[in-house]
Amino acid sequence: MPELIVVANRLPVEPVYVDGDPDQEITGWRLAPGGLVSALESVFRTEEAIWVGAGSELLDVDHGNLHLETVSVDARDMHDYYEGFSNSAIWPLYHDAVVTPVYHRHQFRAYERVNKAFASRVAEIAQPKATVWVHDYQLQLVPSMLREMRPDLSIGFFLHIPFPPSALFAQLPWRRQILEGLLGADLIGFHTHDDARQFVYSCERSLGLAAYEGTMRVNNRRVGVGAFPIGIDAEGFSATAAAPHVLERARQLRAEMGSPTTVLLGVDRLDYTKGIDIRLKAFAEVLQDERLDAATTVFVQVAVPSRENISQYQQIRDDIEMLVGRFNGSLATFGATPIHYLRRVLEREELIALYLATDIMLVTPLRDGMNLVAKEYVACRNDDTGALVLSEFTGAAQELAQAWLVNPYDTSGVSEAIVAAAQAPDDERQRRMTAMRSTVFATTAQTWAREFLTALRTGIASAHASVEDDRDQASIPLEQLASSQHLLVCVDYDGTISNIVTDPDAARPVPEAVEALEMLRDVPNTSVAVVSGRALDNLRTVSAMPDGIHLVGSHGAEVDVPLELDPSQRRLLDQCTAAASELVAQVPGAFLETKPGSIAIHVRQCEPKAGANLIRHIVMGPGRYPGVLGRHGKEVIELSVAHAQKADAVRALRQRFDASTVLFVGDDLTDESVFADLSGQDVGIKVGSGESAALWRVESPQDVALLLQRLAQERSTFAV
Secondary structure: OOOEEEEOOOOOEEEEEHHHOOOOOEEEEEEOOOHHHHHHHHHHHHOOEEEEEEOOOOOOOOEOOEEEEEEOOOHHHHHHHHHHHHHHHHHHHHOOOOOOOOOOHHHHHHHHHHHHHHHHHHHHHOOOOOEEEEEOHHHOOHHHHHHHHOOOOEEEEEOOOOOOOHHHHOOOOOHHHHHHHHOOOOEEEEOOHHHHHHHHHHHHHHHOOOEEOOEEEEOOEEEEEEEOOOOOOHHHHHHHHHOHHHHHHHHHHHHHOOOOOEEEEEEEEOOOOOOHHHHHHHHHHHHHOOOOOOOOEEEEEEEEOOOOOOHHHHHHHHHHHHHHHHHHHHHOEOOEOOEEEEOOOOOHHHHHHHHHOOOEEEEOOOOEOOOHHHHHHHHHOOOOOOEEEEEOOEHHHHOOOOOEEEOOOOHHHHHHHHHHHHHOOHHHHHHHHHHHHHHHHHOOHHHHHHHHHHHHHHHHHHHHHHHHHOOOHHHOOHHHHHOOOOEEEEEOOEOOOEOOOOOHHHOOEOHHHHHHHHHHHOOOOEEEEEEOOOOHHHHHHHHOOOOOOEEEEHHHOEEOOOOOOOHHHHHHHHHHHHHHHHHHOOOOOOEEEEOOOEEEEEOOOOOHHHHHHHHHHHHHOHHHOOOOEEEEEOOEEEEEOOOOOHHHHHHHHHHHHOOOEEEEEEOOHHHHHHHHHOOOOOEEEEEOOOOOOOOEEEOOHHHHHHHHHHHHHHHHHHHO
16 A cells, blocks of 8 residues: 555546547546646655545546545535635635635535545545645645544645735634644645744744744644745756747747737736736836837736636636736737737646747736746746746745846836846846756755655654653653752743743743742742843843742843943943844844843844854854854854853852752753753753753643642652
8 A cells, every 4th residue: 555645635637538629528537747746756656655636536547656536525515615715715814815815604614524524535545654745725624633533644734825924814713723733744834934934923822832943842742844945847847948849839929929029928827816917007017108119028918717706816807807908908009919818728838938938027926825937937948048027925036036026016116127127138137047047956846845755754753763762751850859958940931931932022931830930939948040041130021930939141140130241341242232233134034132241133033044144144243252252042142241151050059059959941052051060969951852961851841831840749748
């Protein structure tokens, strides 16, 4: 039996007609080219696989190692699940609510039923410990349903459309069900790091969960969350574009247009998210202002029919066709029609020939997960010619930075980019295209599929291995700690007794952890302290710790009283702040936190590469000032002019309270100095993953709270 099961709304097939005529009878089915099939083709060559999709009959399609299984769905449920909840609620919501999402309870119930039907079918046919890869927004409940039915399976999920900002996602009435459905997977993949972050933020906001180094702890399971930007079959497109008959067809197309000086092209599904109407207005503006000659410039818009029984799609079709008529009516001359509008599906070779006949490709969606049309155009330009105008709100924009990037809502900006691309020197176009082709050929559909499946399979194995290799909570010597003569309990704050959240000022301690620390405080011969990198005043505010729990801030530089710098330290800190502020201002998502003796540069909300580059510049710049100490943490670097370490603070507390034994719990690199300094009967516990000098490990702040509660109970017993 196959070890890989691919689950998608549709089966990867297309009908075969008598004489190839769509008006004739269907004689059979064949595997459809492109999309997921191309991405997984290399996988299918090396292992057997099953593809599960909606259908009313078993389709006899022979493709070597690939077998098809259908899920039978009631017609009414299919309508409410697909046209209803999937495409009238989820699709617009996930595309930044370009049109208002429509929420109906009966449609969500149908969505649940169809997802359960898919999960049940997979559970029925999957062999033990098989790998299941679920695809896209129509099936977001399948992972958790399948997890409940078959906990032995390795389950991956990939979202092919954007994930919305957490504040927007929060409006969904069934947000918890969707998030919990996705978290049934072992690995959740998105096109971009931004999408992955928004998913994590939504889990923080709606479920109270937090991510640690790309993983989330869910019901004693580790769920991976990451970016896996999808590519195309670049070699296939390039080879077809090099075929002599395709090159000849490109020349014919150009001649049929009247041999214009400049050809622009848009290829989109007829969808309100694609920004076709704004693109038409921008092109018309260029011609009306005579920045390009209407007599020698042609714009071809291919609009592939889509979801035509949904009212919003009917409306956008009517609006676009009205604009085409209006602009052609005002701009056309005898023998020269500036806009050629084709509402149809083009065969692959005809589309590639059109790519070759085009000077400027316009890809300007209002929001798009990736947009493969942009990559297809680039892959076909074997001579490194052509220009790409690309919306910055596509996933592709994060990879194809050499395109002319535009805000699709800015009609004037799109117009200016069209003119700039048209008038750019040949060497500039070639330089941009060469760089983009390098990216497209390096990140193909095939590498995307292999990387995701490798991450899913090795991630499961490593997660299991790490759980087995670490000393778990059961082995932590609580009785030894509980019976010690004088116990000092020290805990870090962020990531230890408080979940990591996007806004540091919103970080609140886990209530059960605070209760446990209070219980320990009240036990005789027991001292309790929170030792944090935060400024003492900030730590006091956000933690709101009860009296009697000692607070240590700024990595030990502030013990119960705020730190005061001498004049030379103050000048040095001001210099660091000024230099770092200039660097931080250049990176979206980065922010600078000031403390009494240091500054912290946070990059948690940055695009990962940009954040890493910023930290490198900080280290090489103000981090090298004489007298400055740099400390690396989780997505943060701190520059300090007061050279204290947490180990120094814990040693001082041990001496102050004459403690015989120390328990220290922490999650960050800055806690390692304490772990390395512990000795004798002391116990160090690391929270989360990563190498550590600590001998024991727990997974999350919630686990820390449970551990402290158990310790408080046992210590209370010994104190009686």
